[in-house]
Every structure is written in structure tokens, then in C-alpha cells.
Amino acid sequence: MVMNAAIVGLGWWGKHLLKKMRDSQVLRFAAAVGNEESQREVADEFGVPFTTDFDSVLKDDRIDMIVLTTPHALHAPQVLKAAEHRKHVFCEKPLALTVADAVECVRACERAGVRLGLGHERRFEGAMMELRRVVRRGELGRIVHAEGNFSHDKLANVPTEHWRFTDAHLAPVPMTATGIHVTDLMLDLLGDVTEAYAAAPTGGASGANRALSLHLRFGSGATGYVNTVLETPFYMRLGVFGTAGWAEVRNFTRPDAGGEGFLRVRLVDGTERLSRYEWNDSVRDNLEAFCRAVAKDTIYPITPEQMVANVAVMAAVTESLYTNRPVQPAPAGK
Secondary structure, three states: OOEEEEEEOOOHHHHHHHHHOOOOOOEEEEEEEOOOHHHHHHHHHOOOOEEOOHHHHHOOOOOOEEEEOOOHHHHHHHHHHHHHOOOEEEEOOOOOOOHHHHHHHHHHHHHHOOOEEEOOHHHHOHHHHHHHHHHHHOOOOOEEEEEEEEEOOOOOOOOOOOHHHHOOOOOOHHHHHHHHHHHHHHHHHHOOEEEEEEEOOOOOOOOOOOEEEEEEEEOOOOEEEEEEEOOOOOEEEEEEEEOOEEEEEEEOOOOOOOOOEEEEEEEOOOOEEEEEEOOOOHHHHHHHHHHHHHHHOOOOOOOHHHHHHHHHHHHHHHHHHHHOOOEOOOOOOO
């Protein structure tokens, strides 16, 4: 079954998805929605019908799914409109800018009987998927700590007037751009975050901040550390430390740029293994996994509870920056 989708938002990421999904066997972009007529040329490049009228695609019975690559503040209202018209929704991260909005998005989709997917493609990288299996098999014993970094300079020269900085009082850019990917991975591997303490080099929650450091506590008793810098060449690693060993994933290129990944595992008995993973298109794999979950009514790896929990962590990070103290994320569903 091929899902007919409408992509909403034709910036650089929307254009990237059009390119990546051009020959997909499970998803076809049947409409492209831009916010101005000048974006028609993006849709024309990929042979996709263009409109500036979001409501028209919502009312189109031929459209099965909405894919959102719009500014963050638009995500929640657009998810709600899609659910109202009983369209499945795949939303780029973050799902919403407040916990209340994230909860309402999940509930609206559940009420409408439609599925909700999220753009956390790092989960679908080969090395990351194997790291998850290593942790789930118990190879590392009881997990006591995790630490990760996802940094790049793609946004280094973006002015603070850009829409990405507009809602910095609700979520700092280093969190919405990159940090939220790492916290998603940690939520999946370690469970719920019970406390977040955040610090930025320039202090406070100013929209000018382009770096962020987080200290986390998890319900399991484990701790975590996350750092992200938006002014440095690409760097990505995630390490998990347990009572029986440790494992670390490293990547050297962005998910949309190609490049291999590496997983190193070292156990208490002294054995060590290093595995190399050829690049896989994790962006496409995520979207196609969502389409298959919709078509076959099967499990999609990112659960609604994790979607809400990650927004709660993001909100706690923002509050921590303002108050300079640890903050407990709101429980999912509250």
C-alpha cells in the first residue's frame, strides 16, 4: 500500500524530504503546501501539485497523511487540524512547544483514530539500533549513566530574527535543533527523566545562546549528560555505561549527508568489539516505518508517551535556564 501524503512546509528540510522520498515504494507526496506562491518552484522541481491552502489538502479524501516540516510554533495547531480531518500525521520535532499542547496532540490523534509519527531519525541509524539491542539484551548490566553530544555549525550564521529563535523563551534553539534528538535517544534507552538542570555559556535563556549543557536524572536512578553546540563542525556521540560494560556510538556526518557510523562495546571481562555501519537513510527509514505502521496497524518505535515526555524535558530545560536550578519535568499525560 502506498500512502498519499501532503507535505506542509517547503523550507530546506521540506525540500530534503521531497528529494529523499521521491522513489519511495510506500509513500507518495501528492500535494505540497507552501506559505507563499514563490515556493511553487520547489514543488514543481519534484512534480508535486502545489497550493498555499492547507485546508484544501485536509479536505481532500485522496490524502492519507500530513507531513509537517513547518516552524515549531505551528506544529501543535497543525497536528490538531490534521487529526480533526482524520489524517495521519508525521511531524518534525519538536511535537509542540508546551507539554499541554503535546498532550492535546496525542489525545486528538487517539480520538480521531489516526497515528502520530515524529522526526527523530537518529533512532533509525544502524549503529543506534544495535546500541538499543545491546542495552535491551542486558549486555551492559544495570545502566548507571549515559552521555551524548550532537553538534554542528549549520545554524551558526542564522540571525536571531529567524523563526527558530522566535520561541526561544519556550525552548532554546540548541535544544530544538539538536539536543532534543539526544534526549529522545536517552528516554528510549534509560526511561523517564525525573530531573533536568541546564546551563548555557552566555547564561539565562537568551535567544542568542547557541550552546547548551544538560544534567539529567532518570527514574531508574541513572544519570545523564547532554551537550550541544551550534557553532562547531559536526560532532555526534552517545555513550551508555553500565555495571557490566560500556558502549559508544560515533557518527561523523549529519543524517542527511551520508557517512558511516561506529559502535564500540567493551565489557568487564576485557573483551571489546568495534562494529562499522554503512550509512543508511535514517530520515527515509523513519518515514517509511511510520507508513508501514499505519498501513498494517503495527507498533511505531516512538511511542506517544515518549513524544510527550521529551517535550516535558524540553520545557524543564527552559525553566532551568531561567531559574538556574534543577527542574522536574511534568509527568506525561498531565
